[in-house]
Amino acid sequence: MTANPPAFPSSTVQILPARAVPRHVAIIMDGNGRWAKSRYLPRVAGHKRGVEIVREVTRACIDLGIEFLTLFAFSSENWRRPQEEITMLRQLFLMALEQEIGKLDRNGIRLKIIGDLEPFGERIKELAQRAEEQTAQNTRLTLTIAANYGGRWDLLQAVGKLVRKYPSQTEGFTEEQFAPLLAMNYAPEPDLFIRTGGEQRISNFLLWHVAYTELYFTPKLWPDFDRNALDEAIEWFIARERRFGRTSEQLEPGELAQAAADPGPVRRGY
Numbered sequence: 001m002t003a004n005p006p007a008f009p010s011s012t013v014q015i016l017p018a019r020a021v022p023r024h025v026a027i028i029m030d031g032n033g034r035w036a037k038s039r040y041l042p043r044v045a046g047h048k049r050g051v052e053i054v055r056e057v058t059r060a061c062i063d064l065g066i067e068f069l070t071l072f073a074f075s076s077e078n079w080r081r082p083q084e085e086i087t088m089l090r091q092l093f094l095m096a097l098e099q100e101i102g103k104l105d106r107n108g109i110r111l112k113i114i115g116d117l118e119p120f121g122e123r124i125k126e127l128a129q130r131a132e133e134q135t136a137q138n139t140r141l142t143l144t145i146a147a148n149y150g151g152r153w154d155l156l157q158a159v160g161k162l163v164r165k166y167p168s169q170t171e172g173f174t175e176e177q178f179a180p181l182l183a184m185n186y187a188p189e190p191d192l193f194i195r196t197g198g199e200q201r202i203s204n205f206l207l208w209h210v211a212y213t214e215l216y217f218t219p220k221l222w223p224d225f226d227r228n229a230l231d232e233a234i235e236w237f238i239a240r241e242r243r244f245g246r247t248s249e250q251l252e253p254g255e256l257a258q259a260a261a262d263p264g265p266v267r268r269g270y
């Protein structure tokens with residue numbers, strides 16, 4: 001046993017000083033359909049209200065000083081839904097892109113979209129690209145929308161890039177080689193994961209990235225998830241003790257702050 005083990009051996013682990021507001025919050029926005037059903041409304045009403053909540057939560061994140069907000073809008077499995085609902089979700093996505101780009105830009109928000117946009121068609125692909133380009137220099141908040149995203153899809157596309165990038169290497173791959181090939185290579189790993197709607201599962205959202213993320217599940221349906229609900233989640237997060245494999249006794253506040261100043265090679269250059 002060495003007296004002083006190396007600090008945080010896994011270099012892709014995002015290190016935060018204890019008791020700080022999360023840098024990166026990732027949310028599975030679930031419960032729109034049940035919210036609508038409980039009001040005898042069509043499912044689309046829940047999704048529309050869900051878009052309004054996205055605006056509110058985005059503003060709240062800016063006010064709290066959160067740097068990265070990642071929202072699961074449509075999973076690679078959501079194609080299994082009735083065609084009518086898919087068409088409507090596609091229309092809502094299109095409208096949101098058309099209407100929000102200017103507002104996002106004026107508010108200093110950088111928009112990123114992860115997932116395979118191909119099946120959504122040319123118009124959405126074009127608008128998404130334009131939105132990313134127009135907001136690329138913004139620094140207040142990075143808002144990532146995961147659309148036709150799947151954690152397994154992300155891992156497989158990264159593996160494809162890995163073998164093309166290192167054609168003569170067959171073993172000994174490192175996290176530093178692999179992590180930058182994932183779709184969200186511009187962000188630190190999420191500190192806080194929130195799932196609304198009561199289910200306690202990941203549903204093929206970020207898989208690699210949640211290795212050390214704090215997982216928060218709330219029965220509140222997404223259309224009811226307001227600023228106060230976000231505050232509650234943040235308070236819960238702040239009370240967590242993030243040990244990253246170490247023991248409580250090893251967690252000196254000064255040491256953690258120092259580690260946060262040097263989060264490791266994978267995040268350098270972001």
Ligand code: IPE
Pocket residue numbers: 029030031032033034035073074075078089197
């Ligand atoms: C989440 O709400 C939104 C999407 C998956 C697009 P749901 O539509 O899954 O709502 P519930 O889970 O049926 O209530």
Ligand code: IPE
Pocket residue numbers: 028029030031072073074075078199201203
């Ligand atoms: C997860 O919600 C996907 C999104 C919120 C976009 P689902 O409602 O599709 O998840 P399951 O089917 O309950 O696991």
Ligand code: MG
Pocket residue numbers: 030031032197
């Ligand atoms: Mg659902």
